[in-house]
Amino acid sequence: MSETGGKIRRTIFDAIVFAYLVIFVLVAIMRPDSDELIEQMGFNVALFFGLAFIGGVISLAVSAKGIKTLGEVIYAPAHRRTVSDPDTPLWQTFWGVQLILALIATFVLGWVLTEVNPLLLIEAEPISQAMRLFAEVADPDWSILPKAIMKIIESIFIAFMATAFAVPIAFVLSFISARNIMGKSPIGMVIYTLLRVSFNLSRSIEPILWAIIFTIWVSFGPFAGMLALMVHSIASLAKQYSEIVEGVSDGPIEGIEATGAGRLQTVWFAIVPQIVLPYISYTIYRWDTNLRMATILGFVGGGGIGTMLMEYQGQSRWPQVGTIIVVMAFVVWVMDAFSSHVRAAIK
Amino acid sequence: MKTYPNGVRALKGVSFDVKRGEFLVIIGLSGSGKSTLLRCLNRLHEPTSGEIIFRSESDGMRKEFDIAKAEGKQIYEVRRKIGMIFQHFNIIERHSVINNVLYGSLGRTSAWRSILGLYSQEDRRKAKDYLDLVGIGDKAHYRASQLSGGQQQRVAIARALMQSPEILLADEPVASLDPATCHTVMDYLRKVNTELGLTVICNLHFLSLVRQYGTRVIALKAGELVYEGHPNDIDEAWFARIYGEGAREVHVN
Numbered sequence: 001m002s003e004t005g006g007k008i009r010r011t012i013f014d015a016i017v018f019a020y021l022v023i024f025v026l027v028a029i030m031r032p033d034s035d036e037l038i039e040q041m042g043f044n045v046a047l048f049f050g051l052a053f054i055g056g057v058i059s060l061a062v063s064a065k066g067i068k069t070l071g072e073v074i075y076a077p078a079h080r081r082t083v084s085d086p087d088t089p090l091w092q093t094f095w096g097v098q099l100i101l102a103l104i105a106t107f108v109l110g111w112v113l114t115e116v117n118p119l120l121l122i123e124a125e126p127i128s129q130a131m132r133l134f135a136e137v138a139d140p141d142w143s144i145l146p147k148a149i150m151k152i153i154e155s156i157f158i159a160f161m162a163t164a165f166a167v168p169i170a171f172v173l174s175f176i177s178a179r180n181i182m183g184k185s186p187i188g189m190v191i192y193t194l195l196r197v198s199f200n201l202s203r204s205i206e207p208i209l210w211a212i213i214f215t216i217w218v219s220f221g222p223f224a225g226m227l228a229l230m231v232h233s234i235a236s237l238a239k240q241y242s243e244i245v246e247g248v249s250d251g252p253i254e255g256i257e258a259t260g261a262g263r264l265q266t267v268w269f270a271i272v273p274q275i276v277l278p279y280i281s282y283t284i285y286r287w288d289t290n291l292r293m294a295t296i297l298g299f300v301g302g303g304g305i306g307t308m309l310m311e312y313q314g315q316s317r318w319p320q321v322g323t324i325i326v327v328m329a330f331v332v333w334v335m336d337a338f339s340s341h342v343r344a345a346i347k
Numbered sequence: 348m349k350t351y352p353n354g355v356r357a358l359k360g361v362s363f364d365v366k367r368g369e370f371l372v373i374i375g376l377s378g379s380g381k382s383t384l385l386r387c388l389n390r391l392h393e394p395t396s397g398e399i400i401f402r403s404e405s406d407g408m409r410k411e412f413d414i415a416k417a418e419g420k421q422i423y424e425v426r427r428k429i430g431m432i433f434q435h436f437n438i439i440e441r442h443s444v445i446n447n448v449l450y451g452s453l454g455r456t457s458a459w460r461s462i463l464g465l466y467s468q469e470d471r472r473k474a475k476d477y478l479d480l481v482g483i484g485d486k487a488h489y490r491a492s493q494l495s496g497g498q499q500q501r502v503a504i505a506r507a508l509m510q511s512p513e514i515l516l517a518d519e520p521v522a523s524l525d526p527a528t529c530h531t532v533m534d535y536l537r538k539v540n541t542e543l544g545l546t547v548i549c550n551l552h553f554l555s556l557v558r559q560y561g562t563r564v565i566a567l568k569a570g571e572l573v574y575e576g577h578p579n580d581i582d583e584a585w586f587a588r589i590y591g592e593g594a595r596e597v598h599v600n
Binding site: 251252254255256257258259260261262264265268269270273274276 | 389391424425426427428429430431435437439440442451452453454455458461462506509510516
């Protein structure tokens with residue numbers, strides 16, 4: 001990070017913290033409701049930027065006097081980072097006060113926005129209703145067990161097929177999205193960057209959203225769920241795999257290159273042996289995670305046991321819901337134990 | 348001449364000759380450019396400027412070409428004629444010893460044949476012979492990681508021989524071995540030098556080894572050639588000039 005870059009970031013950060021705190025106080029005093037806030041959005045935004053400007057000026061002024069601001073603490077370049085004076089308590093430093101005020105404001109705001117109300121938890125009537133529901137769930141209806149088993153098997157295979165299709169694609173992608181392989185030429189860096197960005201984008205879309213897209217594309221059913229998990233798995237695995245490729249040691253690569261081996265031979269004989277075990281480990285873990293996700297994809301029409309859970313839950317048939325929860329928990333627990341056992345064994 | 352992208356000039360105006368069958372030793376402090384020099388010779392690193400003239404005498408043909416000017420496939424060809432062993436052995440630890448030796452033939456085997464493991468009978472026999480030559484024929488089917496450091500370095504030597512090279516580069520071949528094993532490995536290097544007639548160019552730390560094994564020595568200091576001569580001619584004055592005042596010689600026996 002350049003010196004000026006650090007200074008700009010620091011000032012912007014302090015400016016936002018200042019505007020945030022002042023607006024927090026204003027809202028606490030004037031108590032506007034959210035309709036009023038939305039109606040006057042233009043004014044509010046202007047107010048925010050005005051306050052931020054003042055905050056930025058204050059930050060610069062304070063820094064000029066040599067006082068450390070919170071922005072400075074967070075964005076100072078590594079070489080200018082100093083250990084704070086241990087004799088001065090946090091609340092007597094400028095940045096400490098900034099931090100404490102911001103945390104308090106955020107907690108209070110969060111309390112209000114999430115409508116926290118502990119009293120609701122101890123009202124008598126809802127408690128007895130919840131207890132009744134618990135009692136019904138805790139007394140599963142075993143007559144639907146065979147059907148639940150058939151459906152969980154479907155979920156297991158949705159997860160398996162998604163992983164199986166994703167592995168070879170992610171395997172190939174992992175090499176062309178590894179910096180140590182692609183970083184040697186400008187074209188390589190472009191491909192590397194494009195792939196990394198697209199992995200991150202598709203990973204930030206949860207499988208359940210992919211499932212909604214695919215149910216429209218290929219209609220409801222396990223195929224849509226499988227495709228949703230596959231897309232997510234390709235991005236996740238390719239990213240994890242390529243990080244493994246970036247971590248391989250150079251020694252064997254030099255060793256193989258020195259024999260006159262070609263590029264493909266170097267990848268196959270010097271890199272692949274180093275990555276096989278971590279690849280297997282990540283793959284099994286991915287199957288494990290996919291299974292967990294596959295159990296709830298049914299809620300949006302992605303097939304598997306989630307479909308059943310949604311139906312019974314919609315009809316408030318709690319004993320049947322209980323059976324499904326038991327089956328899900330059992331299978332996920334077994335898969336989890338199996339996956340961690342295998343991963344420990346190949347370390 | 349070699350300048351790294353960060354502007355560090357690792358080698359400056361280094362010029363020397365190596366004659367066929369020599370055991371040339373390169374000495375110098377860590378960071379003096381020894382490793383860079385070796386890696387420029389087989390183009391693991393790109394020299395920034397200069398010439399590396401290689402007179403090849405394979406198949407009864409006399410050829411002379413500039414390694415520094417090799418491009419594309421020619422670089423693989425150059426590397427094939429020049430074997431190399433490393434301080435940390437750089438063999439594939441998870442694979443068997445015999446396979447590691449066979450990797451020496453990758454340069455003359457097509458990618459798909461090597462990936463499917465279809466090495467020629469000739470190559471398989473050779474690999475076995477070279478393992479015998481370095482005294483670990485009985486370890487052929489062990490996993491390379493099961494071998495000791497000295498044995499792993501001998502696997503690396505066998506792999507380099509497998510290339511049928513004309514030159515063998517050795518980058519600190521004994522620096523991560525204990526003193527006893529160190530001599531075994533050096534003895535095998537001398538063996539391939541004298542018996543197979545391979546030219547050896549070897550980076551070394553310990554002067555006692557240099558005097559024992561080298562037929563000629565050059566010294567680098569901060570990327571420049573500061574000494575060239577016979578190992579026994581390095582007296583205390585030269586030692587101080589190469590390694591700096593106050594340096595003391597350490598003996599390995």
